[in-house]
Each structure stands twice: as C-alpha cells, then as structure tokens.
Amino acid sequence: MEDSIFRYLIEDLKLRPGFTDHFFRVGKLNKENAELLNLKTGDPTAFLESIxxxxxxxxxxxSKILYHYEEAQFFIQGASNMEF
Structure with missing residues (x-):
C-alpha cells in the first residue's frame, strides 16, 4: 500500500468508514514485548487495541499498539458543541 487506507476505501472501493472502538489499558510488559521496546520485563506500558x-x-x-512508558504522550481533544 502506498497511500491512505481511508482514501483507498472511499475512492477505489466506494466504501465509507463508520466508527472506531478503542480499548486502552495500562499493564506490565511480558518478556517478548519488553524486548521489542528495549525495556525490562515487568516495566509499565500502555496498550491500545483498535477496531x-x-x-x-x-x-x-x-491494530494493537504498545507504548514505551518514557516516550508516550497522549492528546485527547473534546468537542466544543456539547449540550448540558
């Protein structure tokens, strides 16, 4: 793939993306994942699983993403049109 998967879906396949589920959790790294992040087994990490x-x-x-606890930063933007 050389371009955006969303552009491919919309322009080539004529499909429309709808919504996303994100599952976010914090835990400790197992040996395999610790090696991938150059950390120690049991170090903290953030996990993001998305559908x-x-x-x-x-x-x-x-997709499943693991974050290095010393390098991760998250930005969450809220909507300005919220009704109360």
Missing part, C-alpha cells in the same frame, strides 16, 4: 468499522458495521482494520 475500525465501515458504516455497515463490518470491521476493516484491527
């Missing part, structure tokens, strides 16, 4: 769906509810992408 992207089309408008019809069919999943099209699944």
């Amino acid at each position: 992207y769906y089309l408008e019809n509810g069919r999943p099209f992408d699944y």
